[in-house]
Structure formats: C-alpha cells, structure tokens
Amino acid sequence: MIFVAVIAIAVLIFGIGIYNSLISKKNQVANAFSAIDVMLKKRFDLLPNLVETVKEYMQYEGDTLTKITELRGKALGANVSESAKLALDSQIGTAVKGLMVSVENYPDLKANQNFLNLQSTWTESEEQIAAARRNYNASVTTYNNSVMMFPGNMFAGMLGYQTITVLETEAEERENINAKELFNS
Amino acid sequence: MTEDFILTPAIESVLAELEVQRKKIASSKIQGWGAIILGVACFAIGAILSQAIIAIIGFIMVVPGVVILFRISDDINQYKYRFKQEVIGAALNSIHQNLTFDHENGISESEFINAQLFAKTPDRYHTEDLITGKDEKTVFYFAEVHAEYKTEMQTKNGRQVQWHDILKGIVFSADFNKNFNGITVVRPKDFGSSIGAWFSENIYSFGDKDIVQLENDYFNKNFVTQSSDQVEARYILTPAMMEKISDLNERSAYCISLSFINSSVYIAFPLNNNYFEPPVFDTLLKPDLLDEDMNILTFMFLIIKELNLNTRVWSKE
Numbered sequence: 069m070i071f072v073a074v075i076a077i078a079v080l081i082f083g084i085g086i087y088n089s090l091i092s093k094k095n096q097v098a099n100a101f102s103a104i105d106v107m108l109k110k111r112f113d114l115l116p117n118l119v120e121t122v123k124e125y126m127q128y129e130g131d132t133l134t135k136i137t138e139l140r141g142k143a144l145g146a147n148v149s150e151s152a153k154l155a156l157d158s159q160i161g162t163a164v165k166g167l168m169v170s171v172e173n174y175p176d177l178k179a180n181q182n183f184l185n186l187q188s189t190w191t192e193s194e195e196q197i198a199a200a201r202r203n204y205n206a207s208v209t210t211y212n213n214s215v216m217m218f219p220g221n222m223f224a225g226m227l228g229y230q231t232i233t234v235l236e237t238e239a240e241e242r243e244n245i246n247a248k249e250l251f252n253s
Numbered sequence: 254m255t256e257d258f259i260l261t262p263a264i265e266s267v268l269a270e271l272e273v274q275r276k277k278i279a280s281s282k283i284q285g286w287g288a289i290i291l292g293v294a295c296f297a298i299g300a301i302l303s304q305a306i307i308a309i310i311g312f313i314m315v316v317p318g319v320v321i322l323f324r325i326s327d328d329i330n331q332y333k334y335r336f337k338q339e340v341i342g343a344a345l346n347s348i349h350q351n352l353t354f355d356h357e358n359g360i361s362e363s364e365f366i367n368a369q370l371f372a373k374t375p376d377r378y379h380t381e382d383l384i385t386g387k388d389e390k391t392v393f394y395f396a397e398v399h400a401e402y403k404t405e406m407q408t409k410n411g412r413q414v415q416w417h418d419i420l421k422g423i424v425f426s427a428d429f430n431k432n433f434n435g436i437t438v439v440r441p442k443d444f445g446s447s448i449g450a451w452f453s454e455n456i457y458s459f460g461d462k463d464i465v466q467l468e469n470d471y472f473n474k475n476f477v478t479q480s481s482d483q484v485e486a487r488y489i490l491t492p493a494m495m496e497k498i499s500d501l502n503e504r505s506a507y508c509i510s511l512s513f514i515n516s517s518v519y520i521a522f523p524l525n526n527n528y529f530e531p532p533v534f535d536t537l538l539k540p541d542l543l544d545e546d547m548n549i550l551t552f553m554f555l556i557i558k559e560l561n562l563n564t565r566v567w568s569k570e
Contacts, residue, residue: 103484188565192431199487206466206483 087223093211097232100204101150107200108143108157111193115140115160118186122167125177129170136163154235157197164190205234260540261347267339268537274332279533281325288318329533336531337382344543345384348550352386356529359383359396360424368426368519369438370510371419375400382529388554389563393427395553397528398521422507422524425553429489429518430562435482437465437489439498441508442477469495475508489513497560504552520556524549 119133126133142148143156168187177183212231214220224230260268292314299308337356345352359380366374378400385394400419405412465478465486472478472495480486490498502509507523528546531537557563 100483107484195431195491196484196488198491200484202468202487203484206468206487210466 086219090214090220090223090227090229093207093214094229096207097204097211100200100207104197104200104204105150105153107193107197108153111157111190111197112140112143112160114186114189114193115164118164118190121180121183121186122171122177125174125180126167126170129167132163132167132170136160136167139163161194201235208232208234260543261343264340264343264543267335267343268542271332271336271340271531272537274328274335275531275533275537278325278328278332281321281328282533285318285321285325288314288321292316292318333531336537337529340531340543341529341546344547345550348547349386349388349554351388352384352550352554354529355383355385356381360394360398360426362400365398365400365424368424368514369436369512370424370519370521371400371440373402373419375419376403377401377416384550384553386554388557390565391428391430391557391562393425393553393557393562395423395425398422398424418523420510420521420523423522423528423549423553425520425522425556426517427557427560427562429513429516430565431489432516433482433485433489433513435480435485437478437480437482437486437513439476439478439490439511441510442475465490467495468492469499471495471499475499475502494560501556501559518560518562 115136119137122129123133139156139160143153143160148156168190171178171183215224215229215231292311295311295314296308297311299305299311334356337354341356342354345354359382361380362375362378365378365380378398380396380398383394383396385392387393399421401416402419404415404417406415407413463479463481463483465480465483467473467478467487467490469492472490478486478490498509498511501520505522506525509523510521512519526545528549532542
C-alpha cells in the first residue's frame with residue numbers, strides 16, 4: 069500500500085513538474101519577445117541623436133535621413149504589431165547601413181567623437197537585437213518541442229497550447245558580424 | 254602548436270652556464286637518492302634477517318643521503334630561479350615585448366573560484382608561473398594552476414582520503430571586448446552535466462543560472478552553457494564566437510572550460526605537462542629545449558587574435 073502511495077506521489081510530482089515546465093516555457097516565449105521589444109526601443113532611441121549628429125555634415129543624404137526619421141516615427145506609433153515593428157526595424161537597419169557606407173565621403177564626420185560613439189552603440193544594438201531574436205527562437209523551439217513531444221503533448225492538448233513559428237534568421241545574424249567591414253566598405 | 258623556437262645567443266650562453274649547475278645537481282641527486290635507497294634496502298634486509306648490524310649500517314647510509322639532498326635544495330631553487338628568470342623571461346620577450354613573467358605568483362584561489370570555470374570548489378590549490386601582457390587594447394594573463402578536491406572514504410583501515418584533479422593546466426584570462434553584466438559559463442559536457450541540463454530544461458532549474466540552448470551543434474554536443482541572462486549569453490556567444498571557441502577546443506588536448514564574468518573571459522586548458530620547468534636529468538643544450546614552453550605561450554597569445562578580442566567596435570574601449 070505504502071509502495072503504491074509512494075509511486076502515486078512520485079507520478080504526481082513528476083506530472084506537476086511537466087505541467088509547470090510547459091507553462092514556464094510558454095511564459096519564456098512571451099518574455100523573450102518582450103526582450104526583443106526592449107532592444108528595439110533602445111535602438112530606435114538612438115536614431116534622433118544619430119540623425120542630429122550626421123545631418124550637420126551629410127548635406128547630400130537628406131532623403132535618407134528623412135526616411136529614417138519617418139520609419140522611426142512609424143515604428144514607435146500606436147497599434148503597431150510586433151511583426152510590423154520588426155519589419156520596420158529591418159528597413160531602418162538597411163537605411164542606416166547605407167548611411168554608414170556614405171560616411172566615407174565625409175572625413176569630418178568620421179572624426180567626430182560623438183558620431184563614433186553612436187556608431188559603436190549602433191553596432192552593439194545590432195548584436196543585442198540579433199541575440200534577442202536568437203533567444204526568442206531558442207525559447208520557441210524549446211516550447212514547440214515540449215508541446216509536440218511526450219509527455220508535454222498530453223498537457224499541451226488539455227491547455228490548448230499550439231506550436232509557434234520561429235522568426236526568420238536575418239542574413240547578418242548568420243554571418244560573422246564585423247562592424248569594421250560594415251562601416252568601411 | 255608545433256613551431257620551432259630559435260634560441261638566441263644570449264639565451265644559449267645562459268643555458269651553457271646553467272648546464273654546469275644542472276650536472277652538479279643531477280649528480281648530487283643520484284648520490285643522495287642512491288645512498289637513501291641502499292640504506293633503506295640494508296635496513297629492511299637487516300630487519301628481515303634480524304641482523305642489527307646490517308640494519309644499523311643501512312640507517313647510517315641514509316643519513317649522508319638526506320644531508321646531500323638537503324644541501325642541494327638551495328642549488329635547485331637557484332637553478333630553477335635562473336632558468337625561469339633568465340631563460341623563460343628572455344624567451345618571452347622575443348615573442349612579445351609586452352610579456353612579463355612572475356614564476357612565484359599565479360591566479361589566486363579566490364579568483365579561480367569566482368571565475369566559476371568548474372562546479373567543484375578546490376580543497377587544495379597551487380598556482381605558479383604567471384604571465385601577463387597586453388596586446389593592442391586587450392590586457393591578458395595566464396598561469397599554471399593545479400586545483401584538487403578530496404573525497405573521504407571509510408575503510409577497514411580507517412578513513413582514506415583521495416585527491417582528484419579539478420584542473421591541472423593553465424587558466425587564461427583576458428579583458429573581453431563587449432560589455433556585459435551577468436555570468437555565462439561554458440563547461441565540458443559529461444554525463445552528470447547532461448542529466449542536470451535535461452532536468453533543468455524539462456522539470457525545474459535550481460540555482461541562479463539557466464541552461465542556454467545554442468544553435469551550434471558542435472557546441473551543444475561538447476559543452477553545457479549556463480547563464481544568468483539568456484540574451485546576454487547569446488550577445489557574447491555569437492555564431493562566429495561559437496565557431497572560434499569550437500576551433501580552439503579542437504586544437505586543445507582536452508575539453509576546455511570558459512566563463513564570461515566581470516567583463517573578462519576566463520579559459521581553462523587541462524594539460525599533461527608542467528611547463529616552464531628546467532630539466533634535471535636531461536641536457537639543457539638541445540635546440541628544441543624550449544619548443545613546448547614557447548608553443549604553449551604562442552598558443553595563449555594567439556587566443557586574443559583567434560577570439561578577435563582586439564576588435565572594439567562596441568561601446569567598450
């Protein structure tokens with residue numbers, strides 16, 4: 069009798085462990101997504117300063133600067149979905165990358181300390197966002213595995229949990245990010 | 254790790270002087286230990302045959318042996334000191350002028366524990382041969398470390414203490430090129446850590462660091478990565494960095510351990526040899542004398558370049 073009770077308690081504890089683990093993984097996915105959001109916000113906050121610093125020097129890049137400002141405005145606007153925000157961030161990234169390439173034509177700007185600081189902070193934010201996206205994808209993969217595999221799938225069915233799609237890895241995340249190349253090309 | 258190191262004329266001249274000292278030490282050691290071994294043998298034979306005279310002769314033979322060994326201990330220390338200072342020190346400068354060698358110091362036990370390279374805390378700790386340097390923007394240092402833990406077993410003959418290695422090798426530390434606040438550790442994957450990782454991932458995570466599942470298969474197969482911050486761990490361990498660490502691991506004899514803590518990277522390399530020591534029973538006058546020492550040194554020095562630690566495009570200077 070005691071033996072049966074011990075087995076029953078062990079099964080119960082194991083079951084609670086699996087159940088809690090599933091909930092925690094679901095929360096982890098949400099948490100990982102909010103980490104991307106925090107990183108994006110941090111990156112968008114750099115833009116006004118960057119635009120302000122470069123516009124004094126880059127007289128011929130007015131269109132790019134206006135585009136960056138507009139994209140930032142859209143990304144920070146109300147009711148922007150997370151996927152739209154990520155798409156806007158990708159466009160901002162491309163525009164800023166183009167801007168950084170043009171810096172070669174402005175030697176005074178290249179020597180500006182404030183610009184150099186912004187440049188390195190921008191690179192840092194690129195890698196932080198890449199890390200946050202990878203973290204999100206890892207959380208989703210772990211969650212999806214639990215939802216699809218035994219014994220997690222039993223609880224997942226009861227809770228109505230379904231698999232989630234991972235974010236597509238951007239080309240830059242797969243490459244060896246080398247900011248020197250990025251800025252000096 | 255197999256490049257030949259060319260001895261400079263200055264080093265060769267010091268080695269020629271030390272060779273005389275070495276021969277004297279080797280001969281004294283042979284005499285001392287010879288007398289002790291013979292004496293102990295006589296003593297044992299005397300005891301077995303119940304011949305007091307043989308036992309006494311044996312005992313008397315041991316005394317001069319001990320005296321000889323005692324008298325040459327200062328010579329040995331001086332010999333080692335000169336070899337490390339004048340040979341290793343000079344050889345270091347020929348690799349890089351910024352390198353300094355302090356054979357009496359190493360990485361302190363508290364720093365070793367705080368680096369969290371290993372799960373076990375040492376019960377016995379020895380460190381020596383500290384080498385420090387700076388390559389462009391990166392300050393680095395490394396030292397030989399022998400850290401052990403003990404286990405005690407109750408046997409028929411009483412309590413038996415056994416010592417086990419945590420690390421016998423080199424601990425390397427360098428200023429990391431990115432800012433971070435948390436702790437990330439990368440340890441070799443063994444059966445225990447694999448079970449722990451599975452439990453932590455599927456049931457419950459104990460402690461302040463969670464398992465980090467990374468995308469690199471080689472990395473996941475060989476290491477267990479834990480961090481106090483999942484995003485920060487990936488910020489440090491970029492796909493490129495994982496490739497470089499994997500490459501470093503492939504070139505090492507045993508699986509390495511890494512930790513990223515207090516803005517520094519620590520790497521532990523388990524090794525078989527005790528480096529930077531002069532031979533006693535082998536000649537100093539052979540061209541490949543310093544090859545192994547210099548190869549390990551060059552390997553450590555190259556880590557900075559291998560891991561791109563001088564690339565400071567991030568906000569850390």
